[in-house]
Amino acid sequence: MSTDVNTSATSAKVAPPPTSTGVNTPASPVSPDAAVETIDVSVVVPTYCEAENLPELIPQVWKSLQEAELEAEIIVVDDNSQDETVAVCDRLAETYPVRLLVRRTERGLSSAVIHGMRHARGRTLVVMDADLSHPPEKVPELVAALHDGVTAGEPCDFVIGSRYVRGGTTDEDWGLFRWVNSKVATLLAWPLTSARDPMAGFFALRSETFRAAERLDPIGYKIGLELMVKSGSRRVGEIPIRFRDRLHGTSKLTLKEQLNYLRHLGRLYKFRLGTLAQLAQFLAVGSTGMIVDLCCYSVFLLLMPLSVARALAIWAAMSWNFAFNRRFTFAESRRDSAGRQYVFFCLACLFGAVVNWAVSVGLTNLVPFFQEWKLLAALLGVIAGTAFNFVLSHRLVFR
Numbered sequence: 001m002s003t004d005v006n007t008s009a010t011s012a013k014v015a016p017p018p019t020s021t022g023v024n025t026p027a028s029p030v031s032p033d034a035a036v037e038t039i040d041v042s043v044v045v046p047t048y049c050e051a052e053n054l055p056e057l058i059p060q061v062w063k064s065l066q067e068a069e070l071e072a073e074i075i076v077v078d079d080n081s082q083d084e085t086v087a088v089c090d091r092l093a094e095t096y097p098v099r100l101l102v103r104r105t106e107r108g109l110s111s112a113v114i115h116g117m118r119h120a121r122g123r124t125l126v127v128m129d130a131d132l133s134h135p136p137e138k139v140p141e142l143v144a145a146l147h148d149g150v151t152a153g154e155p156c157d158f159v160i161g162s163r164y165v166r167g168g169t170t171d172e173d174w175g176l177f178r179w180v181n182s183k184v185a186t187l188l189a190w191p192l193t194s195a196r197d198p199m200a201g202f203f204a205l206r207s208e209t210f211r212a213a214e215r216l217d218p219i220g221y222k223i224g225l226e227l228m229v230k231s232g233s234r235r236v237g238e239i240p241i242r243f244r245d246r247l248h249g250t251s252k253l254t255l256k257e258q259l260n261y262l263r264h265l266g267r268l269y270k271f272r273l274g275t276l277a278q279l280a281q282f283l284a285v286g287s288t289g290m291i292v293d294l295c296c297y298s299v300f301l302l303l304m305p306l307s308v309a310r311a312l313a314i315w316a317a318m319s320w321n322f323a324f325n326r327r328f329t330f331a332e333s334r335r336d337s338a339g340r341q342y343v344f345f346c347l348a349c350l351f352g353a354v355v356n357w358a359v360s361v362g363l364t365n366l367v368p369f370f371q372e373w374k375l376l377a378a379l380l381g382v383i384a385g386t387a388f389n390f391v392l393s394h395r396l397v398f399r
């Protein structure tokens, strides 16, 4: 995945890693299949400027693993933080089984987690933040639930440390905005998973579940959701946790990441529903285009003759639809030239308009029933035209 530098360090206390101690070695892009599962658990901790938190986190995680008698390693994946994270990690590695992977050419929480998982040697993988938002003492419970289920039920494919099941809480000073934001984000993911807290960054899964995940390409922060959906995890268990505010430092979650979440959801819907999701998005864009059309039409009517106003409004809506479909519905085809796609899109829409016109006028003139129901005929025309547009766009423009 990355061609970065990998600094590995550890004490030989419990789970010595395969690479040498404290030496910068070139990282080979380890494929999931290459990982050798020799220990019980790998805890993957993505970090960016977490020097203050790691000295608190690592001993607590290690203590809980030891108490549960789990043979384990802690993999810290850092994106070349400019604070003391690397030095602090090296120091901690003298006492605890910490492996530090430093990525110098790539940045991002989700890809860092995947990177760590690819290097992990545990039969079970746990992911948690470095800022002590996630309670270290719950790690063994998450691991156990993979095998024993949550309430002595079936084994789970995926276990979440959850804020939103009974017994789970967040710190009280979560403002209304943050709470609503989190709830809306969770609601949007509901068609993808029945989990109550699918956005969580604290979760556990078996390494074979990770390897079964197809085409991982998360944008942004929600790596747990990505793994749950792409690995086809059906039995998702949730362990209640108290989610604390970060102990030290500042959040790396920006507004941009929140918008990325919407794009990420779009991708996951497409993964799950295929062309049906694209059709839904195409229709959603089309309906916003209809509003653009009518608004432009009303303004243009004040400025120019009706026939020109109508043509310009349709062109404006068509351009709007093109821009949004290119950005969202068919985002994976943005490598092609926009100009060329635009010309094809307009041509494809012209055909759709003709189909629309022909269906509406044909039904009205040829079927007596529709002479009474001209608007219904027009509506069927719109549906036929839209379906035609979609097929053409899907097959020809955004191949």
Ligand SMILES: Nc1nc2c(ncn2[C@@H]2O[C@H](COP(=O)(O)OP(=O)(O)OP(=O)(O)O)[C@@H](O)[C@H]2O)c(=O)[nH]1
Pocket (backbone or CB within 6 Å): 045, 046, 047, 048, 049, 050, 077, 078, 079, 107, 108, 109, 112, 128, 129, 130, 131, 133, 201, 245, 246, 250, 251, 252, 253
């Ligand atoms: N490797 C790596 N880790 C990251 C990156 N961005 C964030 N992290 C780590 O991912 C974890 C979660 O990030 P946070 O900034 O705590 O995000 P959050 O939990 O949504 O926000 P707050 O807890 O409110 O600060 C932390 O351990 C961060 O250090 C990144 O680009 N690369």
Ligand SMILES: [Mg+2]
Pocket (backbone or CB within 6 Å): 129, 131, 133, 246
């Ligand atoms: Mg955090």
